Amino acid sequence: MRGNFRRLVAAGVERAGIRTGLRWKLSAAIALVGALVAVALSLVVHNAARVSMLDNARDLADERILIAQRNFELSGRMNFPNTKIDDPDLPQALRERVEAGRRATYVADRPGGAPDIWAAVPLKNGRVMSLHSGFTDRSSDILKDLDQALVIGSIAVVLGGSALGVLIGGHLSRRLRKAAIAANQLAGGETDVRVRDAMGGVVRDETDDLASAVDAMADALRQRIEAERRVTADIAHELRTPVTGLLTAAELLPPGRPTELVLDRAKAMRTLVEDVLEVARLDGASERAELQDIMLGEFVARRVAAKDPDVEVRIVHESEVTTDPRRLERVLFNLLANAARHGKPPIEVTVEGRVIRVRDHGPGFPEDLLAEGPSRFRTGSKDRAGHGHGLGLTIAAGQARVLGARLTFRNVRTPGAPEEVPAEGAVAVLWLPEHAPTNTGSYPMLPASGA
Known part of the structure; x- marks a missing residue:
């Protein structure tokens, strides 16, 4: 459930497009709108000014033709400049209106030049x-x-609009980026993070509504996850007593094949109950590592030899690490048990600096596990050999998280081989941190002999 929530939040943040230049998109949009408005207003102002000037020119021409008409009728002579009688170049539309007995003006546009009045x-x-x-x-x-x-x-409007768009888009982008960082922290398990508080700001807008909705969704999912964890832990805890009694009673049965079968199933049930309780504790994020300094290669070699002498351990580079030996052993043993149960021999363990690799030569991890990580109670034909409850790798991943380490999975294929070619083995890689995981609340312990 928690893994699905993390993937949903991460996918939502990715789809939000926060890193795709929101500031510049908004700036371009405002600049484009400003340019369109500026061009439209420029055309309107230009046409209005031109029409006004032409109207003034026509009024002036009308006054002059009246003066020229009065002078001609009084003196009988053409003594006004630019006037003619029966001018052959007179526009036909103007001639028709004058022949109808009306005084008129006319504007004739000339291509590429000033108009004629x-x-x-x-x-x-x-x-x-x-x-x-x-x-x-x-x-x-x-x-x-x-x-x-x-x-x-x-141009000034476009530049000003672009600057305004950069400012507004930058403010909005910063708020969304802060929200994305907070959402990623929330998906990483930091339950005290609030997206709305991380965004800050005094003025409320739609981004605040989005942040509040994300916070409400996270609270609801957190409560649901916690309720499911408590139910799981309570059920497992209640089962411990009857399972322990069942195992004790089975050990009192007379020797024989039926007794062996009952003991085997009772032990398997006890292991399952203990694993469920451990998963519930890890999900509660209350586990803390007890840190010690150990030589990683030597530690792994001794623990693997005690667990299974047939497993080959190769130390490429020895290093001293600060970690919790008990939890590291739990991760290592779970990886070995998974390789032994679902893979094929030989099983190889390699230590190189702070990195531990566990490899088998089986059919490889299923694609669902490679894509989504370990999932509890995942069974079926796709889960390697199709056996188990899916808790071993889930516990290993949880313990690695307490250690501040990273656990990854991949399949081994011949270079250049297509995807449909079966894998030649599975590799689980544990990457221990360079520094002690104090950010998980872990605390150091006095070095113990024989660690």
Whole structure:
């Protein structure tokens, strides 16, 4: 249950994408939105300014054509600049409106140039007087200056939006990163860690809601795990007395094959009950190592020789370590028992510095164990030879955790061989820490002779 919880938290943190550049994604999003808004506003302002200038130019042309019309009617002469009678270049749309008896203005756009401003008025003799002028240089300069200011303003908006995005995204990213670190610590067994407290901050937002939800989920799972552990420990504890009585009674039976079978099953049941109790204690995270300084190679060689003289021990490099000899022996014996039960001889133990390797030449570990680690009560055809309760490796992993060590599993295959080719053996590797595991609450003991 606890292993599943750790994997769920780790997977959730990984899927959150915290390390995929949230700060820069948010900055890019704000910069893109700012650029779109700046471009839209620039186009609106540019068009509004252009329309306003053209309207002013048309009004000015309309006033001038009226003055030119009055001068012509009073003097009979064309004395106003840029005016003509029946100009052949007069736009057709403007000509039609003037011939209908209306004074009008017209703007003709020229590709790549300033627009032409036309104004026309009908005369009393039926002819058409028109005035042709261009967009003034001053108006063009003003429009160019406006466009330049809009471009500079748009760039400033994009840069400012990017900086704002970096600040906001950085703040959010830091909070999420702190939450991820706290969640990993929680998954690693540090039950006093609170994601909400680790994030900090005064202003509450959605990340606080997420952290509170994770804390609530962790509390609920922790309570459930603790309840299951207590139930398991209580059941195993209650079974100890009747199992011990059963074993005592079986030893009083007359010798014979039936008695041997009863004794064998009673001993197996007692071993199972003791293993379940040990697993419950390890799950409670209350176990502490009693540390001593030992020569690792010598210690392993003596313990293995006493357990099984047929197992070959090879010391590549001797080293002195600070650990709990009793728990180290428990891990070593469980690995040897697993190799003897599920593997095939020869069984080899190698000591290299602070690393202990136990190898057999059997069918290898199942893929589920390699992917997820040891799991209690895992049986079936996939579990090597298909026997046992799955508690041996679970206890070994738990004791290694108390020692501050790391226990890994792998299969031996010929280099380049495909996955479907059967393994040539299984290797369990115990990596002892460089320093004494004081962070687990362990404490040193006076050196004992014969350790």
